[in-house]
Amino acid sequence: MSKIWVIGGSGQLGNEFQVIAKSDKTNEFHFSDLPEFNLLNEKDISKALNDIQPDTVINAAAYTAVDQAEAEPEKAYAINATAVGKLAELCAKKKIFLIHISTDFVFDGKRSKPYHEDCSACPNGTYAASKHKGEIEVLLNTKHAAIVRTSWLYGNFGHNFMKTIQEKGSNGNELKVVVDQCGTPTWSYDLAEVCLKLTAKRQEIKGVELFHYSNEGVATWYDFAWEILSLTGEKPNILPVSSNEFPRPAPRPAYSVMDKTKIKNFLGIRIPHWKESLNNCITKQKKKK
Numbered sequence: 446m447s448k449i450w451v452i453g454g455s456g457q458l459g460n461e462f463q464v465i466a467k468s469d470k471t472n473e474f475h476f477s478d479l480p481e482f483n484l485l486n487e488k489d490i491s492k493a494l495n496d497i498q499p500d501t502v503i504n505a506a507a508y509t510a511v512d513q514a515e516a517e518p519e520k521a522y523a524i525n526a527t528a529v530g531k532l533a534e535l536c537a538k539k540k541i542f543l544i545h546i547s548t549d550f551v552f553d554g555k556r557s558k559p560y561h562e563d564c565s566a567c568p569n570g571t572y573a574a575s576k577h578k579g580e581i582e583v584l585l586n587t588k589h590a591a592i593v594r595t596s597w598l599y600g601n602f603g604h605n606f607m608k609t610i611q612e613k614g615s616n617g618n619e620l621k622v623v624v625d626q627c628g629t630p631t632w633s634y635d636l637a638e639v640c641l642k643l644t645a646k647r648q649e650i651k652g653v654e655l656f657h658y659s660n661e662g663v664a665t666w667y668d669f670a671w672e673i674l675s676l677t678g679e680k681p682n683i684l685p686v687s688s689n690e691f692p693r694p695a696p697r698p699a700y701s702v703m704d705k706t707k708i709k710n711f712l713g714i715r716i717p718h719w720k721e722s723l724n725n726c727i728t729k730q731k732k733k734k
């Protein structure tokens with residue numbers, strides 16, 4: 446039994462914990478998000494820690510507007526780095542285990558084989574750099590935490606690539622999708638479940654551990670879009686294009702596949718392939734309609 450406080454409870458990942466909380470009989474969940482709770486406000490954090498008295502805090506809150514971050518770096522760093530440091534410090538004072546979510550974007554994408562936890566981070570762009578700084582803040586400010594890097598998150602809540610493709614690619618509408626970036630999609634529900642498995646094994650985590658977690662397999666955004674439309678029951682009409690044809694304010698890693706051996710061994714889990722999880726996600730979506 447754990448008492449878990451999820452920050453960013455109304456976001457894409459946060460909502461998955463809300464779904465799980467409805468039927469989870471082993472854990473007690475508390476959720477916070479804007480506007481009632483602001484991670485930038487130290488008093489809000491202290492008050493919630495005192496009121497809830499959690500044994501685990503899961504930080505699913507973040508500044509996630511990757512391109513917009515180039516125009517407002519102060520905001521991105523404040524939420525993704527400075528506030529994370531304060532959260533880690535306050536958790537450490539109360540000996541609370543912290544799970545902090547980070548990103549594959551901490552890598553520059555120049556590798557051609559999966560990144561493991563010991564690979565050097567080399568973030569490009571403000572969002573990526575602010576998330577990397579957040580990891581460092583956790584390392585500096587607490588002695589009991591798990592930093593979980595994930596990639597290409599999608600699911601049935603919030604805004605994400607799956608929903609955009611479903612909206613724009615319906616009825617045979619032609620789409621252009623980049624084919625020269627490789628990574629692994631991750632269903633937000635799978636990530637939430639893995640965070641809860643880490644929570645259950647928190648006593649075995651000594652210090653601050655870094656883990657990579659995504660679904661299995663490798664995809665380009667083009668592959669991902671094709672599979673989304675096929676599983677949704679649409680006929681994909683997608684033109685593969687290069688990233689150069691889609692210039693964006695923030696750079697993206699060309700290759701960000703992560704090696705997940707560490708988390709698989711630690712938790713003793715099998716990770717579903719991205720196509721299997723996408724199928725499960727879309728099946729769930731259809732049932733909701």
Ligand SMILES: NC(=O)c1ccc[n+]([C@@H]2O[C@H](COP(=O)([O-])OP(=O)(O)OC[C@H]3O[C@@H](n4cnc5c(N)ncnc54)[C@H](OP(=O)(O)O)[C@@H]3O)[C@@H](O)[C@H]2O)c1
Pocket residue numbers: 452453454455456457458459477478479482483484485504505506507508509524546547548549576595596597598599603604
């Ligand atoms: N999405 C991806 O593809 C992806 C990939 C790799 C890693 N990640 C990481 O995974 C984690 C979860 O991502 P997500 O896609 O679930 O993000 P999301 O849907 O954008 O959710 C983030 C939540 O944090 C909230 N938030 C933002 N600023 C806050 C503040 N100052 N105080 C309290 N709450 C605040 C947001 O509220 P508002 O909506 O009101 O701003 C939102 O509810 C993040 O750490 C992200 O960096 C995401």
